[in-house]
Amino acid sequence: MRRTFPWHIVVFLAPAVLIYTVFSAYPLFDTLRLSFFTDSTSGERSFAGLTNFITLLGDDTWSDAFWNAMWNNTKFFIIHLLVQNPIGLALAALLSLKGLKGARTYRTLIFLPTLLSVVIIGFIWQLILSPLWGVSEGFLEFFGLGFLFDAWLGKESTALVTLALISVWQFIGIPMMLIYAAMLSIPDDLIEAAHVDGASPWRIFWSIRLPLIFPTLGLVTILTFVGNFNAFELIYAVKGALGGPNFATDILGTFFYRTFFGYQSQIGSATMGATVATMMFLVILFGVMAYFYFIQRRLTRYQL
Amino acid sequence: MTLHNTRQHSRTAFVHIALAGYTVIALFPILMVIVNSFKSRRAIFNDPLALPTPDSFSLTGYAKVLEESNFLLFFGNSLIVTLIPLALVLLFGAMAAWALSEYKFPGNRWMALFLAMGIMVPIRLGTVSILDIMVGLDLVNTRLALILVYTAQGLPLAIFILTEFVSQVPTELKEAARCDGISEYRLFFQIILPLIRPAVATVAVFTMVPMWNDLWFPLILAPGEATQTIQLGVQQFIGQYVTDWNSVLSALTLAVLPVLVLYVFFSQQLIRGLTSGAVK
Numbered sequence: 001m002r003r004t005f006p007w008h009i010v011v012f013l014a015p016a017v018l019i020y021t022v023f024s025a026y027p028l029f030d031t032l033r034l035s036f037f038t039d040s041t042s043g044e045r046s047f048a049g050l051t052n053f054i055t056l057l058g059d060d061t062w063s064d065a066f067w068n069a070m071w072n073n074t075k076f077f078i079i080h081l082l083v084q085n086p087i088g089l090a091l092a093a094l095l096s097l098k099g100l101k102g103a104r105t106y107r108t109l110i111f112l113p114t115l116l117s118v119v120i121i122g123f124i125w126q127l128i129l130s131p132l133w134g135v136s137e138g139f140l141e142f143f144g145l146g147f148l149f150d151a152w153l154g155k156e157s158t159a160l161v162t163l164a165l166i167s168v169w170q171f172i173g174i175p176m177m178l179i180y181a182a183m184l185s186i187p188d189d190l191i192e193a194a195h196v197d198g199a200s201p202w203r204i205f206w207s208i209r210l211p212l213i214f215p216t217l218g219l220v221t222i223l224t225f226v227g228n229f230n231a232f233e234l235i236y237a238v239k240g241a242l243g244g245p246n247f248a249t250d251i252l253g254t255f256f257y258r259t260f261f262g263y264q265s266q267i268g269s270a271t272m273g274a275t276v277a278t279m280m281f282l283v284i285l286f287g288v289m290a291y292f293y294f295i296q297r298r299l300t301r302y303q304l
Numbered sequence: 305m306t307l308h309n310t311r312q313h314s315r316t317a318f319v320h321i322a323l324a325g326y327t328v329i330a331l332f333p334i335l336m337v338i339v340n341s342f343k344s345r346r347a348i349f350n351d352p353l354a355l356p357t358p359d360s361f362s363l364t365g366y367a368k369v370l371e372e373s374n375f376l377l378f379f380g381n382s383l384i385v386t387l388i389p390l391a392l393v394l395l396f397g398a399m400a401a402w403a404l405s406e407y408k409f410p411g412n413r414w415m416a417l418f419l420a421m422g423i424m425v426p427i428r429l430g431t432v433s434i435l436d437i438m439v440g441l442d443l444v445n446t447r448l449a450l451i452l453v454y455t456a457q458g459l460p461l462a463i464f465i466l467t468e469f470v471s472q473v474p475t476e477l478k479e480a481a482r483c484d485g486i487s488e489y490r491l492f493f494q495i496i497l498p499l500i501r502p503a504v505a506t507v508a509v510f511t512m513v514p515m516w517n518d519l520w521f522p523l524i525l526a527p528g529e530a531t532q533t534i535q536l537g538v539q540q541f542i543g544q545y546v547t548d549w550n551s552v553l554s555a556l557t558l559a560v561l562p563v564l565v566l567y568v569f570f571s572q573q574l575i576r577g578l579t580s581g582a583v584k
Contacts, residue, residue, distance in 0.1 A: 006407065006409065008487075008488040008489060009403050009407045009409055011399075011489075012399040012400060012402055012403035012492070013399070013400050013403045013404075013415070015392075015395075015396040015399065015400075016396040016397060016399065016400035016419070016459050016463065017400065017415070017419070019392075019396065019452065019455050019456050019459065020419060020422060020456050020459045020460065022437070022452075022456070023427075023434065023437070023452050023453050023455070023456035024422050024427050024430065024453075024456035024457065024459075024460075025418065025421070025422070026430075026433070027427075027430030027431075027432075027433035027434045027437065028425060028427075028429055028430040028433075030430070030433035030436075031429060031430045031431075031432050031433045034432060034433065087326075090322075091323070091326060094319050094322055094323055095323070097319060100316075100319060102320070102323075104572075106323045106324075106326075106327055107575065108571045108572075108575065109327045109330060109331060110323075110326060110327055110330045111571075111575065112330065112331065112334070112564075112567060113330055113334065115513055115563055115567060116334070116517070116560060116563060117516070117517035117518075117519070117535050117559070118517060118519070119517075119519050119535045119538065119539050120535075120538065120556055120559050120560060123538075123542055123552070123556055124333050124334060124336075124337050124556060125333060127336075127337065127549075127552070127553070127556075128333045128336060128337075133348075133349065133352060133549075134352070135336060135352050135353075138352070138353070169329070169330070172330075177575065177578050177579060178578075180579065181578070181579035184579070226424060226426065230426040230428050230429065232428075232519075232520055233519045233520065236519070237519070237539060253428075256431075260431065260432055261524065270432050270435075270436070273431075273432045274432045274433075277429045277430070277431065277432060280429055281425065281429050284424070284425065284426070284429075285425075288424050
């Protein structure tokens with residue numbers, strides 16, 4: 001039999017590979033490349049070595065803004081971890097209880113906000129938390145906690161935490177569903193056997209269920225990490241591109257946008273924008289590698 | 305025995321209180337916005353928690369939104385830049401997944417790895433260069449720019465999930481078809497594609513939601529009035545009418561409702577897809 005060139009493989013692969021390469025992979029590499037170039041005032045692009053990085057990390061104005069955004073972003077992520085994983089775990093644990101009526105309705109309703117756009121959610125919470133409308137103040141007063149209310153989104157000390165909690169509120173459905181699915185895949189015999197051996201439900205949760213869903217928690221964590229370190233919409237919708245008040249909510253996404261596109265008096269720069277994007281890429285790359293090398297490797301998936 | 309039963313009951317009650325409590329937290333803000341969008345300005349502020357009564361019912365906000373903004377146009381734009389990339393991602397993604405899992409060719413694994421890179425690295429990081437390309441192709445302020453970018457954005461995860469499914473198609477089935485002398489193209493389009501339909505539904509959801517909800521690329525690639533998507537349109541409308549609460553609440557409700565309606569019909573399928581995908 002004569003071997004002909006397997007054109008069908010090319011035909012099957014070409015459309016996907018072409019579109020992905022031209023509009024995703026190439027732009028990414030080109031952006032990394034651009035971070036080593038600089039534009040003169042006349043618009044000519046020339047190689048500049050590490051100048052952009054030295055400016056970003058060495059120049060006081062630039063580095064203050066960059067590290068502020070980086071630090072805010074880290075806090076944003078840590079709040080997600082601390083709040084989202086325990087709540088997601090608790091909801092999943094409750095939902096997966098045997099014979100619970102209405103579990104399907106609960107999970108459908110709790111998942112709903114996750115589907116809505118971040119922009120819309122941002123505006124909705126801005127209204128709900130507005131002292132002008134007084135809805136959340138009234139809500140707290142109902143529980144006798146009215147004194148706790150403050151204009152959280154407007155204050156430097158609380159704005160970032162509030163935004164992070166809004167984001168957790170919206171996306172709690174994802175950890176909840178992933179952990180829930182992991183819990184459902186634990187065989188009943190295993191739980192049954194522990195039960196017969198006299199383990200309490202509490203003990204079963206800590207010693208059997210939790211270790212078995214650790215890989216899922218790792219996955220949720222890295223998904224959150226990547227999502228948080230290129231977040232933009234929530235801050236932009238609620239606080240604008242400047243991440244106010246006084247840059248208290250400025251994260252890498254908004255900093256990237258301002259650097260690249262310019263905002264108010266600041267003139268945008270494609271090459272400095274590419275430099276910020278490269279730094280974001282390195283942060284995400286670092287996170288993903290850490291996940292694969294440490295977490296994924298150490299967590300042996302239990303063979304069930 | 306009765307003691308055991310009471311304990312069991314109080315435990316069940318506690319579980320329901322906890323879950324119902326959280327459900328209220330999840331829905332309350334959205335319901336507040338929807339309910340108040342149908343009330344007069346005075347009623348919105350005097351009694352935010354009340355349902356609209358014949359007295360307080362008002363549609364002034366909706367009238368203003370539909371009058372002052374091209375809401376239907378934004379909506380249509382969003383549909384175009386979501387549904388076309390969705391179809392392309394599903395078709396091209398399934399084709400690529402089939403090629404990667406079915407044929408052994410040099411570089412197969414590298415190609416799979418190259419495509420999988422896009423799952424973890426957000427396409428946003430390449431924005432500087434994407435804008436350059438779109439300027440070069442004269443595609444700024446066109447829906448085509450968004451369609452191309454969203455297709456590229458959706459492909460990696462689609463290929464990854466679909467490869468898993470395509471590889472589960474039994475070998476005997478493929479061999480039997482090939483013995484009948486069927487071409488590779490007909491094998492894929494007439495036999496394989498219908499077989500992986502359930503997986504396609506899962507992928508559709510994962511692909512669609514981020515496209516519909518995106519603000520970043522519309523803001524940068526297509527901010528012009530004629531190509532604004534619903535997210536960008538709402539964002540700009542609210543920026544302009546921020547003190548007009550009727551309009552703001554109505555604009556938000558209009559943006560939320562289509563998704564809510566779809567969710568009512570497709571939620572079970574969506575959640576099944578999410579949980580089955582996660583088990584893998």
